[in-house]
Amino acid sequence: MRGSSPPGKSSGATIVTVGRLPRIPLPALAVLCLVLVTTALALVFFVVPNDADQGFSQRIFYFHVSIAITAYACFAAGAWQALRHLWKRDPRADLAGYVAVHQGVIFGVLVLLTGSIWAKISWGHWWLWSEDQLVLFLVLFLFYCAYFMLRFSVEPGPQRANMSAVYALFGVVLIPVSFAAIRLAKGLIHPVVFTRHGPNFGGWILVTYCVAQAAMLVLAYTLYRVELAGKQLDARLRAVREVLA
Amino acid sequence: MITARALGKRYGEKRVLRRVELDVPEGGFLVVTGPNGSGKTTLLRLCAGLAVPSEGTLEVAATRERIGYLAHEPLVYRELTALENLDLYGRLYRVSERRERIGMLLERYGLWEVRHDRVASYSRGMTQRLALCRVLLHDPALLVLDEPFTALDEAGAELLDAQLAELHGDRTLLVSTHDPARVEPLATARLRLA
Amino acid sequence: MRYARDVGALARKDLLLELRARDTLPAMLLFVVATFVVFHFSLPAHPSRLAASGLLWVAILFTALMGLGRAFVPEREQRVLDGLVLAPCDRSAIWLAKSLATLAFLVAAEVVALPVFALFFRPLSGHAVLGVALADVGICAVGTFLGAMAVMTRARELLLPLLFLPLAIPIVVGGVGAGAAASPGRYLGFLALYDALFAVICWASFEFVVAE
Numbered sequence: 001m002r003g004s005s006p007p008g009k010s011s012g013a014t015i016v017t018v019g020r021l022p023r024i025p026l027p028a029l030a031v032l033c034l035v036l037v038t039t040a041l042a043l044v045f046f047v048v049p050n051d052a053d054q055g056f057s058q059r060i061f062y063f064h065v066s067i068a069i070t071a072y073a074c075f076a077a078g079a080w081q082a083l084r085h086l087w088k089r090d091p092r093a094d095l096a097g098y099v100a101v102h103q104g105v106i107f108g109v110l111v112l113l114t115g116s117i118w119a120k121i122s123w124g125h126w127w128l129w130s131e132d133q134l135v136l137f138l139v140l141f142l143f144y145c146a147y148f149m150l151r152f153s154v155e156p157g158p159q160r161a162n163m164s165a166v167y168a169l170f171g172v173v174l175i176p177v178s179f180a181a182i183r184l185a186k187g188l189i190h191p192v193v194f195t196r197h198g199p200n201f202g203g204w205i206l207v208t209y210c211v212a213q214a215a216m217l218v219l220a221y222t223l224y225r226v227e228l229a230g231k232q233l234d235a236r237l238r239a240v241r242e243v244l245a
Numbered sequence: 246m247i248t249a250r251a252l253g254k255r256y257g258e259k260r261v262l263r264r265v266e267l268d269v270p271e272g273g274f275l276v277v278t279g280p281n282g283s284g285k286t287t288l289l290r291l292c293a294g295l296a297v298p299s300e301g302t303l304e305v306a307a308t309r310e311r312i313g314y315l316a317h318e319p320l321v322y323r324e325l326t327a328l329e330n331l332d333l334y335g336r337l338y339r340v341s342e343r344r345e346r347i348g349m350l351l352e353r354y355g356l357w358e359v360r361h362d363r364v365a366s367y368s369r370g371m372t373q374r375l376a377l378c379r380v381l382l383h384d385p386a387l388l389v390l391d392e393p394f395t396a397l398d399e400a401g402a403e404l405l406d407a408q409l410a411e412l413h414g415d416r417t418l419l420v421s422t423h424d425p426a427r428v429e430p431l432a433t434a435r436l437r438l439a
Numbered sequence: 440m441r442y443a444r445d446v447g448a449l450a451r452k453d454l455l456l457e458l459r460a461r462d463t464l465p466a467m468l469l470f471v472v473a474t475f476v477v478f479h480f481s482l483p484a485h486p487s488r489l490a491a492s493g494l495l496w497v498a499i500l501f502t503a504l505m506g507l508g509r510a511f512v513p514e515r516e517q518r519v520l521d522g523l524v525l526a527p528c529d530r531s532a533i534w535l536a537k538s539l540a541t542l543a544f545l546v547a548a549e550v551v552a553l554p555v556f557a558l559f560f561r562p563l564s565g566h567a568v569l570g571v572a573l574a575d576v577g578i579c580a581v582g583t584f585l586g587a588m589a590v591m592t593r594a595r596e597l598l599l600p601l602l603f604l605p606l607a608i609p610i611v612v613g614g615v616g617a618g619a620a621a622s623p624g625r626y627l628g629f630l631a632l633y634d635a636l637f638a639v640i641c642w643a644s645f646e647f648v649v650a651e
Contacts (some may be wrong), residue, residue: 322456
């Protein structure tokens with residue numbers, strides 16, 4: 001039996017390789033994010049033509065879908081960090097996973113909000129059980145909120161990290177299973193399956209969607225980096241204080 | 246048997262152990278002393294395998310089936326009898342001649358008469374004796390005992406003295422205690438935690 | 440096989456503990472029947488097949504939660520779980536044994552609850568009962584796993600429903616569908632898939648939940 005770990009490595013604003021990706025400095029990331037989000041907003045509201053079926057309200061879908069995919073990406077990142085914690089015992093993985101899940105929940109709430117707004121504009125109701133994506137995110141929101149309750153109910157340490165990691169992995173498995181369940185449930189509750197005609201992906205619509213998606217992913221990554229840096233700084237401050245004590 | 250270099254343990258921000266060095270050979274008897282909160286229990290938990298180090302290295306040349314750990318808590322089910330508890334542990338540790346060994350230990354520690362009574366009905370001293378039986382059941386090569394003399398009456402303490410003397414030299418012992426004088430004659434090394 | 444013997448020894452211990460305490464199973468029985476009575480008063484008379492199926496599953500789920508919340512309580516007292524974790528057996532055996540024991544109690548409670556349900560509301564089809572059986576496996580596998588996690592936190596039993604309910608939603612869908620749908624086969628298959636998937640994850644990751 002053996003346990004060993006090197007002293008924690010710092011990762012401030014210097015360019016340090018993480019895995020295979022070069023680590024982009026935070027200021028550059030923030031600028032990129034600003035550019036993409038502004039471009040996306042401009043495209044969505046001024047350039048793209050109106051949707052034939054649903055008119056102006058359909059524009060929110062560019063954000064709704066891209067935010068949803070971003071949220072999935074955050075949860076997947078959380079699960080990836082969970083694996084790294086459990087398998088490689090990487091000391092940074094626990095905090096990174098926590099921040100990833102946190103971002104996932106933030107974007108998840110945005111999915112629920114944008115979806116709700118769309119539902120109100122298009123169908124007159126603030127909530128629609130027939131919208132699979134919305135219901136799925138509601139379930140995931142409940143699941144990942146419990147993640148935080150779990151985390152805050154355990155003292156910091158290896159056990160908390162282990163439990164968080166395992167729970168994050170459960171979450172990622174739950175996503176497809178829940179989606180299948182919601183589909184199956186519709187067969188019971190709404191015998192008439194609701195189909196929406198997807199947008200005709202041509203020209204500006206595709207470009208706008210891609211820009212919006214890139215913008216949301218970069219925004220999520222920027223917020224992730226900011227939060228992670230803040231938390232790592234906190235940890236280092238505490239360590240320094242303890243050494244001085 | 247046990248080697249530790251710059252061993253440290255942290256729970257979140259709270260540092261419990263700092264730069265501990267250990268070198269316990271096979272057959273050694275290490276006595277660990279220190280005030281409350283100095284990390285004795287944490288050190289023993291690390292050696293028993295219940296915790297992993299935060300810093301430094303720890304090598305214990307024994308697998309789980311050769312380690313016996315006596316914690317502050319007796320680690321027995323209160324609603325089961327002594328016999329049922331030891332039978333469970335005997336099965337899990339794959340003790341050969343389980344029944345005979347359990348009988349021998351219960352008799353030696355004066356619990357034979359009450360072997361069919363629920364542990365909840367025992368006094369604290371009796372529970373501690375049962376915990377000792379649990380630890381000795383699988384004849385471990387490494388014994389990690391956290392303040393084993395607590396709650397034992399004079400008779401029980403004498404039984405433990407005799408047991409430790411018997412094991413001395415043959416098995417490796419790591420004992421934390423508030424009464425180091427008691428085990429002083431057997432100790433081959435001492436560690437005081439601040 | 441060693442593993443099977445370890446699981447057997449541990450499961451026997453769990454059954455013995457419950458038989459001696461005799462509190463969880465009677466409480467579950469009483470709770471489930473009381474819940475049915477509450478449903479009778481709180482919902483319209485002669486519920487449809489779908490509504491009745493839904494009622495059954497709400498009752499089963501919350502009854503199971505009661506039992507699951509108490510599953511690891513004996514191990515939490517005096518940190519007996521440490522004693523099990525120290526043993527040379529595979530840690531997943533602890534989870535498996537506890538799940539099997541909990542499954543036994545849940546099934547025992549349902550052996551009474553299902554006929555009572557048929558008496559109060561409407562009879563259950565063979566598919567519905569099969570659905571209950573399959574779902575029980577999933578409930579016990581996941582619930583026991585989460586119960587072990589919950590018992591090690593400050594919030595303890597308070598946390599278990601929060602952790603468990605999102606994961607239980609697919610089980611409810613499968614169970615209700617098995618009881619009420621025109622083609623229950625899909626739902627039964629889904630339940631089997633859920634069981635297989637989550638049982639494997641629980642089995643593989645229990646080690647990390649109980650050991651540092």
